[in-house]
Amino acid sequence: MTTYALLLRGINVSGHRKVPMAELRALLEELGHGDVRTYLQSGNAVFTTDDDAPEDTLAAAIEDAIERRFGFRCDCLVRDGAYLAAVAGACPFPAAELEGKQLHAVYYSAPVTPDRFAAVDAEAHHPESFALGDRVLYLYTPDGLGRSKLAEAVLRPSLNKGVVATARNWNTVRRLVEMTAAG
Template identity: 35%
Template sequence: MIFVALLHAVNLGARRKVPMADLRALLTGLGLADVRTYIQSGNAAFRAEPDPALRGRLEAALAARFGFPVPVTLRTAPEWRGAATSCPAHLRDEAVVVAFLRDPPDPARVAALRGRDVTPERWEVVGQQLYQTVPQGVRNLRLSAGVIERALGVGVTVRNERTVGAVAAMLDT
């Protein structure tokens, strides 16, 4: 089965560096096949047997190799393709980012988040993704990854539409 692994908060400055060549070597060393990465933000695709412990194995190996915890969000190739095509139509008139949620969100917490005023941003949760408009740019988000994480109580990592589409295309090659 093909999986996509998203590393949270790596290569965002001088700290938490995870070179993609090192990531590919690490994943290959774990016995994963056909390992590929996309840009420096911690996106990897690979073949592996389905295993409920896979995320934990990846996180343990990353922490051992790089010396700091690296949360990982996993999606299967069909889940990723679905995420790449499931942005609600009413958000498509602006640039959108996708917040990938590590675990399913509690509907009550999603409802509570709806009570926050994050205007001019608009957002929608679809499955384990939160699609969000970025009218004032990613650096000025009122509904940042940290806010989403605290409000929903699940780990979050964000990718822009271009990255989501490029990784989806990579799965087909």
């Protein structure tokens, strides 16, 4: 039995693309997953499964089920607890010293390389900063994501063409690590 986190992209924002968490839990259970729990209303779930399908296959099945149930397609990423713990452990920023809103993990559906972000002048955004990891971009925004010009630059659709990207603040990163470890 493996414990996974499900990260949905772009749901429950300003009353659009609504996915009630109780219905998401029911949908995951209908797909045969167990110990289903959700975190916040922004599209985070944890579940267990003995299905040894690749994460992308699990995500595609959930995307199809969401489209059938809610009438719209929603990008999903599925990551196991070991990966989430490794991402948190490899953070190049002093996560323990920062507020959760100051640090984010942008999870990607595939590896991203520095060339993708070569056009971003990181120095122009100082003290904001970013670093790449294993299918993740760590984003330090001292004043929060909403005011960040660097976040705006690295999350531009043109820089993220061909991959699914979804961001979580560090409080959520930590909580998903805890939830998948307890799974």
